[in-house]
Amino acid sequence: MALESLRYRRGSLEVLNQRLLPGQLRYERVGDVQRAWAAIRDMEVRGAPAIALLGCLSLAVELAGGAGPQEDLGALEEFVGQKLGFLLSARPTAANLGREAERLRGWVRQRVETPGVTPEELRESIIEYIEGLLEKDRRDNRSIGAHGADAILGGLPRGGPVTLLTHCNTGTLATAGYGTALGVVRALHQRGALSRVFCTETRPYNQGSRLSALELRHDGVPVTLIADSAAAAAMRLHGVHAVVVGADRVAANGDVANKIGTFQLALAARHLGIPFYVAAPSSTCDPTLASGGLIPIEERPGTELTQLGGVLLAEPEVDVWNPAFDVTPHELITGGVITERGLFAASEVCGELAERGER
Numbered sequence: 506m507a508l509e510s511l512r513y514r515r516g517s518l519e520v521l522n523q524r525l526l527p528g529q530l531r532y533e534r535v536g537d538v539q540r541a542w543a544a545i546r547d548m549e550v551r552g553a554p555a556i557a558l559l560g561c562l563s564l565a566v567e568l569a570g571g572a573g574p575q576e577d578l579g580a581l582e583e584f585v586g587q588k589l590g591f592l593l594s595a596r597p598t599a600a601n602l603g604r605e606a607e608r609l610r611g612w613v614r615q616r617v618e619t620p621g622v623t624p625e626e627l628r629e630s631i632i633e634y635i636e637g638l639l640e641k642d643r644r645d646n647r648s649i650g651a652h653g654a655d656a657i658l659g660g661l662p663r664g665g666p667v668t669l670l671t672h673c674n675t676g677t678l679a680t681a682g683y684g685t686a687l688g689v690v691r692a693l694h695q696r697g698a699l700s701r702v703f704c705t706e707t708r709p710y711n712q713g714s715r716l717s718a719l720e721l722r723h724d725g726v727p728v729t730l731i732a733d734s735a736a737a738a739a740m741r742l743h744g745v746h747a748v749v750v751g752a753d754r755v756a757a758n759g760d761v762a763n764k765i766g767t768f769q770l771a772l773a774a775r776h777l778g779i780p781f782y783v784a785a786p787s788s789t790c791d792p793t794l795a796s797g798g799l800i801p802i803e804e805r806p807g808t809e810l811t812q813l814g815g816v817l818l819a820e821p822e823v824d825v826w827n828p829a830f831d832v833t834p835h836e837l838i839t840g841g842v843i844t845e846r847g848l849f850a851a852s853e854v855c856g857e858l859a860e861r862g863e864r
C-alpha cells in the first residue's frame with residue numbers, strides 16, 4: 506500500500522493519522538476546517554507542506570459541501586478569509602500555510618473584482634484553485650529532488666555514491682508525495698547514487714524513527730536509524746558526505762527555522778567540513794521577517810518528553826522546555842537552500858525568489 510499523508514477527491518478528504526505510525530495505518534476523515542485544525546494542532550498530520558495542503562483542502566471540502574454564503578460574493582470572500590485565518594492558529598512556526606493562505610486570499614480578491622462572476626462560479630473556481638495545489642506540491646517536490654541531487658553530486662569529486670544524514674521527516678508523510686529533503690534522498694537513490702542515509706530519531710515526536718525509517722524502508726532506500734545524540738559521531742565515523750534537512754520558515758536573511766536539533770547538526774557539520782543543505786519549496790520563505798530571531802517558535806507540552814505511548818519516561822513533575830523548532834543561522838547552511846527553482850545561497854534565497862516573483 507502506498508503511504509500517503511492525504512487522500513483527496515472532490516468533496517472527500519482523509520488523512521493518515523501519523524500519531525499511530527508505525528504500528529497502525531489508519532486513515533481518518535476530515536470533513537471541515539475545524540477537524541483539520543485539530544489534526545494539525547495534535548500533529549496527526551505534520552510537516553509544513555502537508556499542513557498547508559490539509560488546511561486548504563479542508564476548506565475545499567467545506568465549499569464543495571455547500572458551506573458558506575450562497576448569494577453574495579463579498580460574504581463568500583469573507584467566509585474564505587475567516588476559515589484560512591482560523592487555520593493559521595493551529596501551529597505558528599511553519600510558513601507554508603500562511604503563504605498559501607495569503608496567495609489564495611489575493612486570488613479570491615481578484616476574482617471578486619472580475620465583472621460578471623457569480624457566487625457559484627467563484628465557489629467552484631476556489632475549489633479548483635485549491636485542488637491545483639496538490640499537483641503543484643508534487644511537481645515542486647520533484648524539482649527540489651532533482652536540483653538537490655545535482656547540487657550534492659556536483660559537489661563531490663567522483664560524483665557519488667553519496668552517504669547522507671537527515672533529520673526529522675520531510676518525505677511522503679510531510680508533503681503530498683515525494684518529499685523535500687527526502688525528495689533529494691529519493692532522487693539520488695533513483696539515480697543509483699545513494700549509498701546510505703542516516704536518519705535521526707528526532708526526539709520527542711520521533712519523526713525519524715517512526716516516519717522516515719518507515720517510508721524509506723517502504724521504498725527500499727538504504728537507511729540507518731541513529732539516536733539524535735549519535736549524529737555528530739555518525740558524520741565523523743561513517744563518511745557522511747552531506748547533511749540535508751527540511752525547513753519550516755526561512756527569514757529574509759536566510760536564517761532557517763526547522764525541527765529542534767537542526768542547529769546542532771549544522772554546528773557539527775561545519776566543524777567537520779561537511780556541506781549542510783536545506784531543501785524547501787519557495788513558499789517556505791518569509792521575506793517579511795528580517796532574521797531568524799523573529800520567527801515564532803512553537804513550544805509543545807512537556808508530556809511529549811516525559812511520556813511515550815502512555816509510558817512514563819521521566820519524573821512526571823520535572824520542569825520541561827520543549828521547543829518544536831530551532832533557528833539555524835544562514836552562515837551555517839554551507840551547501841545552500843534547494844528550492845523548486847534551484848540551489849541558492851541561504852542569504853540570497855528569499856531575495857532572489859522575490860525578484861523572480863516566487864512569493
Ligand SMILES: CSC[C@H]1O[C@H](OP(=O)(O)O)[C@H](O)[C@@H]1O
Binds near residue numbers: 680764
Ligand atoms: C517538509 S516538512 C518541513 C518540516 O516540518 C517538520 O516539523 P513537524 O514535524 O513538527 O511539522 C520538520 O521541521 C520538517 O523539516
